[in-house]
Amino acid sequence: MSDGGEAEGTRDKQNGSNLRSGAGDYSRAISRVAMAQICEGVGFEGFNESALDSLVDIAIRYVCELGKTSRFYANSAGRTGCNVFDIVQGLEDLGRPQGFTGASEVHTDCVVSSGAIREIKEYVDMADEVPFAQPVPQFPVIRERRMIPSFLQMGETPAFKHVPQWLPAFPDAHTYVRTPIWNERLSDPRTDKIELARQHRKAERSLLNLQQRLVCNGSSVAATSAEPCNGGNGSEVNNNGSLSLEKPLETEEIGVPGVSIPPKLYSQAQTEKQVSLLETFAPAIEAMKDGLDSGSDGEKTTPEKRDSVFLELKGGKKVFGEPLDLRIRKAVGRTASWFGREGEKDDKKRRVEFILRQSFENQQELPQL
Amino acid sequence: MNGQTSHQQPKDGRHDDDTALTEFLASLMDFTPTIPDELVEHYLAKSGFQCPDTRLTRLVAVATQKFIADVATDALQQCKARPAVIKDKRDKQQKEKRLILTMEDLSKALREYGVNVKHQEYFADTPSAGLDPASRDE
Known part of the structure; x- marks a missing residue:
């Protein structure tokens, strides 16, 4: 059916x-x-x-x-x-x-x-009436057509004589008028470059801040001091292995071959062939933190703190002797060394990142060792 | 041809005709056909029929309803007449068979009205339609 x-x-x-x-x-x-x-x-x-x-x-x-x-x-x-x-x-x-x-x-x-x-x-x-079961609306429903208004309705006069008024009006002029297209650059390449550099710096700063925070959090000693970038303290903590972000031994073994010591540093610490990681980037951190102008003040304060650290670590490892030595010497001839170092800042930063990455990788290998 | 001749009406009876026609159309307005006016209007408009007078659409609706009712009545007669033939062979249930409009009856009824409806044999109108010949063969 x-x-x-x-x-x-x-x-x-x-x-x-x-x-x-x-x-x-x-x-x-x-x-x-x-x-x-x-x-x-x-x-x-x-x-x-x-x-x-x-x-x-x-x-x-x-x-x-x-x-x-x-x-x-x-x-x-x-x-x-x-x-x-x-x-x-x-x-x-x-x-x-x-x-x-x-x-x-x-x-x-x-x-x-x-x-x-x-x-x-x-x-x-x-016949008996049987009306339809339901009321039927009028159909088909013709939708009211929206016509384009004519010139007359728009109240305009056609632009040309041969166009009668009852014809649909022209669209707005901007929709059909030809305009030349310029391959225009909205931004200046120079400002672009500056902006790019600024962003780059910002990213680096945040990276260094993160690094500092990691170091500070790791050391209970550093909690008391407002200065987070105590190179000695940080490395000491790392030596204990609580954070193990950069273990001096590891950096000696792995990080150092990758790190080329800047010539100035090299000359100052000729006897020391191995440079600890923190020493390498501590100036950069300071530079980022204090800026160029206040950099000298920061330098003044740091060596005093580091003296104690230096004493503490002297018997232990050779590694830490060098950076602290350097600090002291730098405090003496501070302006010269500071400006000399400034040019190398970028290289150092790059190295810091590289070593950080490596140390993170090594961190995973540590338990196996 | 008819249209031309029908307009040649003698003037004598015209008045009576007019009143009779008006009365008839007025009586149509009182009658509500089952086929809705809107439906008729739609199809009339499709066929090119133009008239604003609703009485005429009503006339068409009533005429169509009458036609369909006539056909249906004829089909009903066919339906009523058919079981009498098969009654002997079938069970008693078939006696109280419901009156159902089938293609068979409809095509028979429509033939009288000049509509030739061929009922396709391969269409199974009922679930038992295909089984009928088999049961008869048995």
């Missing part, structure tokens, strides 16, 4: 797509309900899908045919609008195969006495 209905339904849809479109499905659904209601009124208790579909098809065809015939008669009478007489003619035409009373006297004078009309009259009197 349902199979047949579905199969037929699809076929109808394919046929109907040429004939009807848009509101086709909707009107078809309405007519299905209407047909079912009529069948129910006649006395049917049920229907097959295919049969109902055929009935719907026939009803739709009937209406269309009636409209077409009526239009034909109206057109042949020289009219575009149809009237009752055209419809009656159409009804008679459609009812011709079956025949109707009074068919023999087609040319009847009175339209009302026509057989087709008489039958309809009888039906109206006889």
